[in-house]
Amino acid sequence: MTTGKVSPNTIRQTRAVMDEIHRITTRPWNIMEICGGQTHAIIEFGLDQLLPTNINLIHGPGCPVCVTSLELIERALQIASQPGVIFTSFGDMLRVPGSSSDLFGARAKGADVRFVYSPMDAVKLAKENPDKQVVFFAVGFETTVPAIAASVLHAEKLGLKNFSILPANVLVPPAMHAILQSPENRVNAFLGAGHVCAIMGYWEYEPIAAKYHTPIVVTGFDPLDLAMGILMNVRQLEEGRFEVENAYPRYVTREGNQTAQGMINQIFEPVDRQWRGIGLIPLSGLGLRQAYRNFDAGSRFDIQLAQLKESPLCIAGSVLRGVAKPIDCPAFASQCTPSNPLGAPMVSAEGACSAYYRYHKVN
Amino acid sequence: MDSNLPVIEGPVCPMPISNHDHIVIGHGAGGVLTHSLIQNVFQKYLGNVILNQGNDAAILRALKEFPADRNLVVSTDAHIVFPLFFAGGDIGRLAICGTVNDVSMLGAVPKFLTATFILEEGFPIRDLERILVSMAEAAEEAGVKIIAADTKVTEKGKSDGLFISTTGIGWVNPKFQISGQSALPGDVVILSGPIGNHGIAVAEARGNLGFRSQIRSDVAPLNGMTAALLDAVPDTHVLRDPTRGGLATTLVEIACQSKVTIRLQEESIPVDRNVRSACDMLGLDPLYMANEGKLIVIVPSGSAELAMETLKKHPYGQQAVKIGEVESGSDGQLLLKTPLGTTRHLDMLAGEMLPRIC
Helix, strand or coil: CCCCCCCHHHHHHHHHHHHHHHHHCCCCEEEEEEEHHHHHHHHHHCHHHHCCCCEEEEEEEECHHHHECHHHHHHHHHHHCCCCEEEEECHHHCCCCCCCCCHHHHHHCCCEEEECCCHHHHHHHHHHCCCCEEEEEECCCCCCHHHHHHHHHHHHHHCCCCEEEEECCECHHHHHHHHHHCCCCCCCEEEEEHHHHHHHCCHHHHHHHHHHCCCEEEECCCHHHHHHHHHHHHHHHHHCCCCEEECCCCCCCCCCCHHHHHHHHHHEEEEEEEECCCEEEEEEEEEECHHHHHHEHHHHCCCCCCCCCCCCCCCHHHHHCCCCCHHHCCCECCCEECCECCCHHHCCCCCHHHHHHHHCCCC | CCCCCCCCCCCCCCCCCCCCCECCHHHHCCCHHHHHHHHHHHHHHHCCHHHHCCCCCCCCHHHCCCCCCCEEEEEEEEECCCCCEECCEEHHHHHHHHHHHHHHCCCCEEEEEEEEEEEECCCEHHHHHHHHHHHHHHHHHHCCEEEEEEEEEECCCCCCCEEEEEEEEEEECCCCCCCCCCCCCCCEEEECCCCCHHHHHHHHHCCCCCCCCCCCCCCCCCHHHHHHHHHHCCCCCEEECCCCCHHHHHHHHHHHHHCCEEEEEHHHCCCCHHHHHHHHHHCCCHHHCCCCCCCEEEECHHHHHHHHHHHHHCHHHCCCEEEEEEECCCCCCEEEECCCCCEEEECCCCCCCCCCCC
16 A cells, blocks of 8 residues: 555664564563554554564454444445435445445446545535435544534535435444453453544543553554554563553644544434444444434435344454454455455455455465 | 418428537437538548548558568457546547557557447537547557547437547567466566556546646557567567556466466555555555556566666656566465565455545
């Protein structure tokens, strides 16, 4: 993704940090990167190949495409298939398989499905097409929420009656609780997602680190950022500390972007949400507050959902919980490939299965 | 006689309008309108002795241009692009260059093209003329003639503006063994210049960038450069233009066809700074972005320097670089050595290229 852009200086410093990790590591440690963008970068740069063998990176549930529930995808498919609807979404959501089709499939059958780079583009479409209902599929972690909140406010200001969102946003801290409470948990430390923290800050992580005795290091996306995040975690683990540390101070403060947080809180409130492959996590999603509920596509369209079934081969749930690696799946790279995904983690470039498929370790 | 009846003095049917500034359905009906479109628009820009004969087919042997010791090479390609105009080119230039380049990738000399135009009712004739001018310029640059053409008009909404399908005819010296199957262990992989420009230029024309990038498509006929290369390096093994699917997909195809492993050095792959920034912002990978004027050359290592020298002398190859080597291995792997010294595996592009969310 970032062909050749790493500077010689970064390479030298990354190597030095890797040497330090080798020097101080005395025991096996499992470190989970929550964010799919980090999974992608780790595998793109082959950072896992440079780590000591007893440092095990576990890929977390941080791909918003992957964790969007089958029910929401079916809902999206049904809304998209209604006449007079322009259904908009971020690009990689279009190929996520529902129980029988994906949004590309709906488009081929005549639905007006378009991918947009920003929810504001969907508002623009609504303004330009007053006779159509424009729906935006609001997926993503805390990173995409400010732009989605702004789009709702903008649509309200313009008085648009034909714009709505299908709320599917999810939150990081409740997922961390869920992982750490699980009896299968093997995670010893977390790399916190730098861009999530740029918005939300990291104050929410402090009680998590304290409660579960688990270090959390806010980490960026360059090879050096990632190496530093891993080093700071290993140092804490080796020293028996469990604090929240910031390895991404050039973008992240403890409090985060309070203007953005204010806008999120004005529009959204935490709601229980199903995570694909994980199950229901209490208060882990964002729903529209009462005052903005008229922008909720879920209530604007009458949707009847049939019984939903996941592929019996797919082990996406275990992959998303960090219990299994993509290569442990019998369908990996055989029945399940990026062109024919059985589960969501094979779809998005951020999905652990897709990242493994594209960049998997060369032996 | 009722004096209220109108006096009929002659035919009352209104004369059909013959000067349209948009394509109407009658332009495809084969009658007067079709002929006027052919003569006044198509022949005006693309005409030559053979095309202007106006026969149902073109006879090439009559020209005695076809050398007896050469093999005939034919390639066909349909061109659809949205929008039709983008920075650095348009569908017309694309339709000429795409097919000229396909013929050239076997080491052949493209000579003739045929072209089919599917027009949508309502398409502005001014735009059609602009596209034909661009085709004529590209054909002249490539040294090819359009010897047969056809036009069809669909009802509005049944197609999208303009589709152009072209077929290229050329000949090749049978001494060349150029094919995707010919890469051998020890060969050197050369790329003629930076990648991703066409894909980003089209994305920008679609309004997907949300900013102005000044990136122009690289769409260009490559036959001049391939001819010069083959003069200098007749033992070239593979020529391929990395179009749809980009550099990575094309090299995986070659590795599979030749049953070899190709290993690239990530740092050596040229990507213009603004293309890289645009890709980073959009979550796209330049290795998978389309190019329309780039050439992959695979030659024996002993010929690599001469090939580089020859490419660099050509305007479209000034930024040529060696990007990797061919190794033995039968499973068609494409490996990329990262700047950190680690190795990753690259695969073909799966389906449509989709931007990442975060």
